[in-house]
Every structure is written in C-alpha cells, then in structure tokens.
Amino acid sequence: MRLSRYFLPVLKETPAEAQIVSHRLMLRAGMIKQSSAGIYSWLPLGFKVLKNIEKIVHEEQIRAGHIPMLMPTLQPADLWRESGRYDAYGPEMLRIRDRQDRDLLFGPTNEEMITDIFRAHVSSYKDLPLTLYHIQWKFRDEIRPRFGVMRGREFLMKDGYNFDLTKEDALHAYNRHLVSYLRTYERMGLQAIPMRADSGPIGGDDTHEFLVLAETGESEVFYDAQITDLKFGEREIDYDNVDQCQAVLEEFTSRYARTDETHDTAEFDKIPEDRRRVARGIEVGQIFYFGTKYSDAMGATVQGPDGAKVAVHMGSHGIGVSRLMGAIIEASHDDNGIIWPEGVTPFHVGIVNLRQGDAETDKACEGLYNALTAHGLEPLYDDREERAGAKFATMDLIGLPWRITVGPRGVKNGVVELTSRRTGESVEMTPADAVKRVAEIYAPHHAHVAAMVEPMAQRSFHTWL
RNA sequence: CGGGGCGUAGCGCAGCCUGGUAGCGCAUCUGUUUUGGGAACAGAGGGUCGUAGGUUCGAAUCCUAUCGCCCCGACCA
Structure with a gap:
C-alpha cells in the first residue's frame, strides 16, 4: 500500500477522551474513531489488525478441531426466558422491541442460541463430541465503558461451545481449549496466563481466565513467578489425545495463579516469598465447563448407546478479539508509539x-x-x-x-x-x-x-x- | 447509578467570573525556500460557541431544561 493512497488519519496531539496508552495510541494512529460511548468505528489500519487477530483465532480453533459458524447478533428473548437468563442478566443486556412488539436482545453471548441449534439437529451420541464456535459482535451495555476497545459496549468476541456425552469428555474439551488458547495468544506475541477464576453469570464449576500482565489491567492478580517462564512454544500436540492435553493443563495451572475473585491468601503464602507476585492483568479470554446447566434447562439431550436420553455436558469458551488489540498495545509500545508483534502487524x-x-x-x-x-x-x-x-x-x-x-x-x-x-x-x-x-x-x-x-x-x- | 468535570474550526485549547466585532496552536489549501527524526516564511479557507427555552437593547458569557462525552466508585470479556 502506498501511504499517499491510504486512509490513515494520524493525530499529532492526543485526544482528550483517552486516558490509557492503548486507547491514546489507537486514536493517534488512526485505527479507531469513537461513535458513541463504548462503540467504535474501525478505520482501515485498525480493521486490518482486527482481521489479523481474528484470523489467528480462526486458524487455531480449526487446528483444535472446532467448527466455525455464524449466529446472529439479535436474538429472540424467548430463548433466554427458557434458560431463565432473560431476567437474570440485568440491565447489561440491551433489550430491543421490533415493530411486531416482539422482544429481542442484542446478544451478549450465545449459550441459549447454540443450545437451540444443537437440540434441533443433534439427537445421537454418535454425533458427539462437537465443538462449534463463531466470531461475532456482542453487546453488553456496560454502566461505564472505558479504556477504548478494552472495555467497549460493542465488542468482537470468539465464543465456542462444546457438547459432550460425559463429563470426562467435556473436561477434555476444556483442556483442549486451554491448549489452543495458549497457542493463540503466543502467536499474537502475548503471554496470557491461565488463572483460576470466578464463573460469573455463565455459571459452572471449572473456569480459567487468561490474563495478560499489564499495569493498566483491570484485575488484580496473584501468581507464582515461575509461571511466567512457561512457554507453549513450537511443540506439537495432538488435540485428540486426552493425556497430552491434560498434561499441558497441569503444566500451566499447577502453579498458583489467581485473580482477586478467587485469591486465597493461605495458599499464596505457601509460595516462597521471592516468587510471590502481585500485579495487574487484562482478561483476554475465559473457558468454562458448566455441565448440564443449559442442556437441562433447554432440553438438549442425546440418546446414549443404551438408548436412554441424557443431557449433554457443555462448556463455553471466549476470546475477546477486539479487546486483544488493546491488550497487545498495552503490552507492546514505547514513548513513540505502538510496536506490533509480527503476528498481527497491519503491514509487514x-x-x-x-x-x-x-x-x-x-x-x-x-x-x-x-x-x-x-x-x-x-x-x-x-x-x-x-x-x-x-x-x-x-x-x-x-x-x-x-x-x-x-x-x-x-x-x-x-x-x-x-x-x-x-x-x-x-x-x-x-x-x-x-x-x-x-x-x-x-x-x-x-x-x-x-x-x-x-x-x-x-x-x-x-x-x- | 452516586460523586466530579467538560461540550467554542478536523485535533488540542483560551475567551465565560465582570454580557458588547469569536481567538490561539496544530492540521488543511496556495506559493517560495527547504529536505536523515513531526521545517521556515508569506498568504488563504474553515466555527448554528452541543441543543432548546428564558433574561437583556445585546448572550459563547447570566438563568432553566435537555442531550452527549470524560474521570473516580460500585459492575464486567
């Protein structure tokens, strides 16, 4: 691309609204323009990086055997009434009414919709395991959007959902996601540490958040310094191999690493003092195993080998695609501007x-x-x-x-x-x-x-x- | 949603207190000279002062309402 023919509206001065460095640099580098609070247009340079991040996510999902698809941004409220989340989700969910007075919502996530698709088309254990995902715009009506694309209201997110016959199978899916996420972030030049987390409104037993260490992070994190020496690197892995995936999970989660929600002072103090770290982190992804929470509520069952109907075990897994751009800049910049990792750079x-x-x-x-x-x-x-x-x-x-x-x-x-x-x-x-x-x-x-x-x-x- | 702040040219701001021709820097356009880390000079264009109402001979300025945005807090990928 010749710059004289490109659209790159760089700013010499820092716009007043931007506080943190990634937001300032994205505005100055002509990557985004705010449309309203927490909602942005992606100008050509920002769009390019966004697509590069998205591409890496796709490639690593497909490598792990997950199947891409696309669900709509607008969802019918009735689906959410089935799961009970229409009332539970609160004002963070943007509710819309169409001209026929039907209740709709701009999806903040897609558990209900994917479960609806699953129950309509899958009825045999022979169709399992199955992991579907999509990368789609979401909307959460944050009380106070801030930090540019890191905490926007509209955001691009990869969300994936696994369906398995047994808990063991579903936990393998969980492990598989953890491994694929490690690869994904490393390709973007990021170290994202899996930390034991709180499940929030998604619900469930097992959940890890992936955090990029950065001073501007929203979460306080506590970890064993040894964990930052871990690299997934170039190793080969068979995503169907239960033991291999389990081993990686153990390698990356055996040392203490937690967000403030799950922080346990007694456990933390067992780490030798010189290895204890308290820092801040940006959450760039989260994986959940939540069992049959949605399949029970919405009747997503399959017939097992014995002919009996059983509710499928599920998990969901998210990567904040648009947020990652902010996280990468927070982790990689200097006084003069952004320093793109080769994996996501808009131009080589x-x-x-x-x-x-x-x-x-x-x-x-x-x-x-x-x-x-x-x-x-x-x-x-x-x-x-x-x-x-x-x-x-x-x-x-x-x-x-x-x-x-x-x-x-x-x-x-x-x-x-x-x-x-x-x-x-x-x-x-x-x-x-x-x-x-x-x-x-x-x-x-x-x-x-x-x-x-x-x-x-x-x-x-x-x-x- | 509680507390605070800000809306004046594309961007950053002054002017408001104390009402009287709307300004500065950057950017843009033209010309000349420059040319290895955001050039210099000369000239030019560009503003319903967020919006609505009110007070006044007269409102960017005072009053009321309203919309938007930002910051701190509680909440979140």
Missing part, C-alpha cells in the same frame, strides 16, 4: 523514502515495494511529500515492526537501512538483502503460501450452463 514492513521526487530514491523504493510484494508480503510505502522526521514519526506511531529507510546518500552507495522498531537497531545492506531479510523474518508465518494453490484467484470464474 514500512518503506520510508527520504527524498520523495528524487528519481533514484523513488526508483529504489519502487523496486523494494515490488520485490517485497512478490514475496507475498505487504509493505506500507510512505511516498508522501513529507520530511524525514514526519515520516519516521508516523512509522514509529503506527508501529510496523520493520522499516526500510531509503535515502539519496545510501542509494548512491547501493545500500538501504533496515531498522527494527522494537530495538531501534539499524543495519545497512543492499536492497536485495533487505528484501531477503524481511522475507526470512516472516517466512515461518508464510510457509503455507508457497504450497497453496488458489484456483482462479486472478480471473473471473465461469460456469457453462
């Missing part, structure tokens, strides 16, 4: 032309742009008629992890400069080497591209009838 690399209009630098930039694009990468080329300082400031603000600087001096000597946003380190090299280096950096994330065949991608698809 920025190209800064220091002397726009100079034939040689223009040509070098075009060459870089084309070569990077040919590698399947998306560069952002700052081709505006701006001075160097303004271009650097914009690049730093929007946080692209890599920048190639092209100036007349370097071009004369056949070199450009590759700079890491994170470390600030710059290395001079030939344009060809710079392209090669950037391609290498992203290669692990693009290994699939070379092998992929996309039929008719570049042309219209004809049918002959």
Whole structure:
C-alpha cells in the first residue's frame, strides 16, 4: 500500500477522551474513531489488525478441531426466558422491541442460541463430541465503558461451545481449549496466563481466565513467578489425545495463579516469598465447563448407546478479539508509539523514502515495494511529500515492526537501512538483502503460501450452463 | 447509578467570573525556500460557541431544561 493512497488519519496531539496508552495510541494512529460511548468505528489500519487477530483465532480453533459458524447478533428473548437468563442478566443486556412488539436482545453471548441449534439437529451420541464456535459482535451495555476497545459496549468476541456425552469428555474439551488458547495468544506475541477464576453469570464449576500482565489491567492478580517462564512454544500436540492435553493443563495451572475473585491468601503464602507476585492483568479470554446447566434447562439431550436420553455436558469458551488489540498495545509500545508483534502487524514492513521526487530514491523504493510484494508480503510505502522526521514519526506511531529507510546518500552507495522498531537497531545492506531479510523474518508465518494453490484467484470464474 | 468535570474550526485549547466585532496552536489549501527524526516564511479557507427555552437593547458569557462525552466508585470479556 502506498501511504499517499491510504486512509490513515494520524493525530499529532492526543485526544482528550483517552486516558490509557492503548486507547491514546489507537486514536493517534488512526485505527479507531469513537461513535458513541463504548462503540467504535474501525478505520482501515485498525480493521486490518482486527482481521489479523481474528484470523489467528480462526486458524487455531480449526487446528483444535472446532467448527466455525455464524449466529446472529439479535436474538429472540424467548430463548433466554427458557434458560431463565432473560431476567437474570440485568440491565447489561440491551433489550430491543421490533415493530411486531416482539422482544429481542442484542446478544451478549450465545449459550441459549447454540443450545437451540444443537437440540434441533443433534439427537445421537454418535454425533458427539462437537465443538462449534463463531466470531461475532456482542453487546453488553456496560454502566461505564472505558479504556477504548478494552472495555467497549460493542465488542468482537470468539465464543465456542462444546457438547459432550460425559463429563470426562467435556473436561477434555476444556483442556483442549486451554491448549489452543495458549497457542493463540503466543502467536499474537502475548503471554496470557491461565488463572483460576470466578464463573460469573455463565455459571459452572471449572473456569480459567487468561490474563495478560499489564499495569493498566483491570484485575488484580496473584501468581507464582515461575509461571511466567512457561512457554507453549513450537511443540506439537495432538488435540485428540486426552493425556497430552491434560498434561499441558497441569503444566500451566499447577502453579498458583489467581485473580482477586478467587485469591486465597493461605495458599499464596505457601509460595516462597521471592516468587510471590502481585500485579495487574487484562482478561483476554475465559473457558468454562458448566455441565448440564443449559442442556437441562433447554432440553438438549442425546440418546446414549443404551438408548436412554441424557443431557449433554457443555462448556463455553471466549476470546475477546477486539479487546486483544488493546491488550497487545498495552503490552507492546514505547514513548513513540505502538510496536506490533509480527503476528498481527497491519503491514509487514514500512518503506520510508527520504527524498520523495528524487528519481533514484523513488526508483529504489519502487523496486523494494515490488520485490517485497512478490514475496507475498505487504509493505506500507510512505511516498508522501513529507520530511524525514514526519515520516519516521508516523512509522514509529503506527508501529510496523520493520522499516526500510531509503535515502539519496545510501542509494548512491547501493545500500538501504533496515531498522527494527522494537530495538531501534539499524543495519545497512543492499536492497536485495533487505528484501531477503524481511522475507526470512516472516517466512515461518508464510510457509503455507508457497504450497497453496488458489484456483482462479486472478480471473473471473465461469460456469457453462 | 452516586460523586466530579467538560461540550467554542478536523485535533488540542483560551475567551465565560465582570454580557458588547469569536481567538490561539496544530492540521488543511496556495506559493517560495527547504529536505536523515513531526521545517521556515508569506498568504488563504474553515466555527448554528452541543441543543432548546428564558433574561437583556445585546448572550459563547447570566438563568432553566435537555442531550452527549470524560474521570473516580460500585459492575464486567
């Protein structure tokens, strides 16, 4: 993308309404615009990151064997009357009435709706296990929205629901989700720690919240310092293997890590003093096992091998997709702006032309742009008629992890400069080497591209009838 | 919902107390000179002062109502 043709309304000054750093930076980097309290438009740059986060969530869900679908934002109130939550949920639920005077609600979550779908179409244990999920906009009418997209009223969330014949099977689904979530967050450059949590209005016995440590976090958290040394990393796992998933769960939850809701001072004090940590965290996901709470209330049963009808065991699992963008920025920024992890960056690399209009630098930039694009990468080329300082400031603000600087001096000597946003380190090299280096950096994330065949991608698809 | 604050040009703000031609910085547009970390100069455009009502010869300014937004608290992915 050429910046001169893009829509990137960056702000030099910080809008008055933003208090925390992620909110300020998202506004300044032209990623979002507030529409009303807790409701935002996603401008092109923000939209791109949102889609990247969403893509990672999808890929990891599918890898774990979960099945994507899409349910509506508006739900009939009757479903919620069945579960008893229409009255229980309180004013946080946005209630709507249509022209026929039917009660609707803007869904804050989808347990009822998915259970309704399940009971309509599944009646045999042979169709289990089943885990369905979707990524859809939710609405919770928060009393006081704040912190930008971290605590909005409208938010994008992945919510998934598992249906299993037995409690044991459902607990495996729980473990499987925990493992897939660890992978998901690590791909976004985040360390999210599973912590024992409170089940809230969803209900249930087992639940863990995933928290990203950050000073601006809403929850106070208590944990054993050893837990931050744990990495899921590149290990292979068979999501169908009960023992493997169980082992990962034990590895990641055996050390003390709790939110203030479930904090147990006596247990905490058993940790050696130098390993006790009290910090703040941003909740970016939660997994629940709640047994037959909804299947009982709504009659979601299957026939077992013995012919008897049994209520299915369920769990639900959420990832705050839009909130993650705020969490990532909270965890990865400096005084100059955002520092995107490679996994979610809106553009892979920025190209800064220091002397726009100079034939040689223009040509070098075009060459870089084309070569990077040919590698399947998306560069952002700052081709505006701006001075160097303004271009650097914009690049730093929007946080692209890599920048190639092209100036007349370097071009004369056949070199450009590759700079890491994170470390600030710059290395001079030939344009060809710079392209090669950037391609290498992203290669692990693009290994699939070379092998992929996309039929008719570049042309219209004809049918002959 | 309790407490506090703010609505004046795209953004950040002054002006309000003490009523009398609506201002500043940034951004935008034109031109010239600049050109490796948010350039300089000259010129230009842009505002129903959140909205409604009232007081007054006259309201951004005073009064009343209302809408919106932000902060602290209780609540939440």
